[in-house]
Amino acid sequence: MILRASWWSGLPPAAGSAVMATGIISVGLHLLGHETASRAALALAVAAWLALAADFAVRLFSQRSRWESEADTPPALTAVAATCVLGTRLALLDQTFLAVCLLVLGVVLWLVLLPAVVRHWGHRMPGAVFLVCVATQAIAVLSGTLAAVLPARPLCVVALVFFCLGLALYAAALARFDVANLRTGAGDQWVAGGSLAISALAGAKLVAAPLYGGASHDALRTVTLIVLALDLAWYLVLLLAEVRWPRPRYDVRRWATVFPMGMTAVAALSVSTAARIPWLEGLGRVLLWIAVAAWLCVCAGAVRAALRPAAAARSPR
Template structure:
């Protein structure tokens, strides 16, 4: 997810070589995870059912839609549509399993229901614009509205103490609004809606983006005041919202007619790239340290 959205944003800003590198990495990671997902589904049913109940399972849907969005940017619409169909097939069962196991005082992973649903909205809206399929635009709108409702439901279950003590996935609280704004920008740009409907979509999109930027400031301030230097795999759930907020700014700028969002998105993009590089280097260092540690 984190690598794929950086590829999308780098393409949007004209950094094609870096975008292609990120895309290749994202595809390789997606294939590895898809193989692991399938192997557990077919060979480890008990483990699969247990993990399918956790919010992290929805990253399969979100990652697939991000990859599909990048494929559409390449002009590979058939492949993008195939990934949309795959994500849509996985989404209902995983979402229902996850929502059934929601509880109070949850970490940032609670917002992954919104992220996965808005990922469907983004890719459906992108393909609707390319193929001029109005029904797909309406499906994207339905996913967009449902995603916002899922965000509200997750917010009331989110443990706000995670802001000062979370291991990384607390950033999804803001990232979910960023992908909502991204979906809204694609819908706002569609010719399917005009008049008051277009105005409403633009307003909701701008509100979602504004709130995501507020979250960005709050979470960054909390990180500086309460450092969490130890590596955790959930730090990749920090990188994804950073990249998604950048992408949302870049995408909203045109349909909303707010030019200064472009330079803001570019600045946020390089922050996200730096975060990706730092997180990857810490990941490598932690594995090397573990391998060198003496056996007990």
């Protein structure tokens, strides 16, 4: 009870990035053929998503003022991204019905949350501002994934619309991003690159779709490669910033570091297949294991943070 009251109920909306990070690690492990480890990560992502969904519902119906104060902040959009990332992994397991349900839920959440977030945008914002792009592209990725097993045309159109909208939102978010966050950020500064990574993954889904051919296919392929190159450039800049200004202490926003790492790996692997660029597969493999190592480090920090309140409560006064 102590742990639940003092830690779990106090988690901010940014905690949804833990589901995003774990879900994309599961996708990456699946792409590399490590199915047992992938399903283990999926089980953790599902458990975390269900717990956070329950907490979301409690705040919506029992703590309405708190829910409203959090719903117009960028981290609230982790609800959309986490839902769609989880749906993408389930779609790869041929759990089409569940994936479609999560797509519908993701779109509904996006329609509710995104306008509120954008209305309350400011200037010199942290990396979480890029979640407007991540949430939008997560819908594009799930739509593109489902297009492989369901009627492709409507889903490909949805994926293309959200892909283009996501890129526009990225440009708008970039104009509001505080570059000083590279030095002071607690982890969510990585979303600046992660939003491009998920955009590249969405582009890869469109490049692989049978609906687009000829000039459309070439244009999508070119845009996807440019977006991936920009993502890799961001990855290098963010990594150098971590070396220059180390931030070793755990923060829940560190899950927003793991997610871009894992997403960049998955994007490289997917673009390699869709655009037929073999060397990107090797890069993706290396980046995925780096992301797995980061996931383990952040997970250890999260466990310590969860246990700390209980340990403090048991200590003599």
